[in-house]
Amino acid sequence: MSAQDFRRFGHELIDWIAEYFERIEDLPVLAQIKPGDLKSQLPSSAPQSGEPMEEILRDVDRLIVPALTHWSHPSFFAYFATSTSAPGIFGEMLSAAFDNKAMLWRTSPASTELEEVTLDWLRQMMGLDAGYTGMIYDTASVSSMHAIAAAREGVELRIREEGMSGRTDLPLMRVYISEQAHSSIEKGVITLGLGQRGLRKIPTDSEFRMDVKALEAAIEEDKQNGYVPFCIVATVGTTSTSSIDPVSEMIPIGEKYAMWLHVDAAYAGSAAVVPELRHILKGCERADSVAVNPHKWLFTPFDLSVLYCRHMDLLRRAFSLVPEYLRTPEQENVRSGSDYGIQLGRRFRALKLWMIIRYFGQDGLAARIREHCRLAKVFASWIEESAEWELLAPVPLGLVCFRACPPTEGIEGAERDRRLDALNEAIMHGVNATGKALLSHTRLNDKITLRLSIGNIRTGEIHVRQVWELLNEQLRAAPRPETIKE
Numbered sequence: 001m002s003a004q005d006f007r008r009f010g011h012e013l014i015d016w017i018a019e020y021f022e023r024i025e026d027l028p029v030l031a032q033i034k035p036g037d038l039k040s041q042l043p044s045s046a047p048q049s050g051e052p053m054e055e056i057l058r059d060v061d062r063l064i065v066p067a068l069t070h071w072s073h074p075s076f077f078a079y080f081a082t083s084t085s086a087p088g089i090f091g092e093m094l095s096a097a098f099d100n101k102a103m104l105w106r107t108s109p110a111s112t113e114l115e116e117v118t119l120d121w122l123r124q125m126m127g128l129d130a131g132y133t134g135m136i137y138d139t140a141s142v143s144s145m146h147a148i149a150a151a152r153e154g155v156e157l158r159i160r161e162e163g164m165s166g167r168t169d170l171p172l173m174r175v176y177i178s179e180q181a182h183s184s185i186e187k188g189v190i191t192l193g194l195g196q197r198g199l200r201k202i203p204t205d206s207e208f209r210m211d212v213k214a215l216e217a218a219i220e221e222d223k224q225n226g227y228v229p230f231c232i233v234a235t236v237g238t239t240s241t242s243s244i245d246p247v248s249e250m251i252p253i254g255e256k257y258a259m260w261l262h263v264d265a266a267y268a269g270s271a272a273v274v275p276e277l278r279h280i281l282k283g284c285e286r287a288d289s290v291a292v293n294p295h296k297w298l299f300t301p302f303d304l305s306v307l308y309c310r311h312m313d314l315l316r317r318a319f320s321l322v323p324e325y326l327r328t329p330e331q332e333n334v335r336s337g338s339d340y341g342i343q344l345g346r347r348f349r350a351l352k353l354w355m356i357i358r359y360f361g362q363d364g365l366a367a368r369i370r371e372h373c374r375l376a377k378v379f380a381s382w383i384e385e386s387a388e389w390e391l392l393a394p395v396p397l398g399l400v401c402f403r404a405c406p407p408t409e410g411i412e413g414a415e416r417d418r419r420l421d422a423l424n425e426a427i428m429h430g431v432n433a434t435g436k437a438l439l440s441h442t443r444l445n446d447k448i449t450l451r452l453s454i455g456n457i458r459t460g461e462i463h464v465r466q467v468w469e470l471l472n473e474q475l476r477a478a479p480r481p482e483t484i485k486e
Ligand SMILES: Cc1ncc(COP(=O)(O)O)c(C=O)c1O
Pocket: 080, 138, 139, 140, 141, 142, 182, 184, 235, 237, 238, 239, 264, 265, 266, 267, 293, 305
């Protein structure tokens, strides 16, 4: 493409993106298409010769946009609501232009050194101590898997050299998580060859936090059975409810049994940027590693997850492999990203985070997160004031777990919950089908629970009020629980 055309289409595209954000509230949050609709409109094989850019961009409008679920819509309240931001988009554009593969220091000194500096800024912003070194991975699933791999390397069972299969000398190795931990930890354990039997799930208390006594009892029992407990994963901000495991109480257990303590703060870690919320990372000053996702709540376009680790030597020992073609004269004196993970080439992700932190500043980022938490409290107060709705979990951050619970004359116990489950599912699907807002759900204490997550940079009180009205409209339109048939 000529420089002249690049400029022309580039300017058009920036205008298009600016308009996209201006009109995003007119678009349905959830894609209103059926499975297969997009595929059926696309040719089944690639074009033989190149097509004009104008036509490709027209098809973005015509075909791609209707098939999008708009995560940047201010009424996106599902899963963990997240959003991109202008400096993040610019960072992605530049990183695509530079197209560096940051596997070795010399293949991208800028990426390597900017990552070190930016992650140290973020560490300070979150109030983590200087013993932590940060590494960028794509997702928290991958960050946490690397932490568990480093923990396993520390056990000195020669797994790197000899593997795990076919060994009769290897006891069952165990990782401990709460029942509320994210499924990515279990996937990491499976990927590392530890097997689902190598994971033990610990019950939680009435506020969905790991029961520390049960954790210690489980470790004791496993040790007596000859197993090797080697890693505890605490969650700060669980996926279903944003509950915060008592890391400070888990630390002494990890220390007593010489186990690695990893903290999955994928969602909530960013909130520690807000000075009055820093306490959520209490205990992390003695943890071994912490994962946090700027792509969740720090307005960073997907993907960018950070692993803070105290034992970079173990992470390196688990993953470093330097064939002749990657040897460099400076390798002993510099950091090379490929030494700390399964990937060789690494994207230049630090650039967008650096631009975001500089553009908003710590105060700007904190103000937005603080406002999200305030909006969650406002929404929770409406629930509490209403006789037809109830909260199903505490609201420590930007997530509200609730359900509709209108009077159910003469119907009690499990039967009542079954009817309320059907009602709440109908309400959620009803709201989502309007295209005006998007919610998701979970199951808590065997009850269908609606989740309203506030984390989008464009979300204001008006959007929260709108979704509250939508929920109430759906409740009024739904059949009363007494008449719901299973
Ligand atoms: C607590 C927690 N950990 C890990 C993850 C996985 O995140 P990722 O998509 O970055 O792998 C999530 C996703 O929501 C999460 O809530």
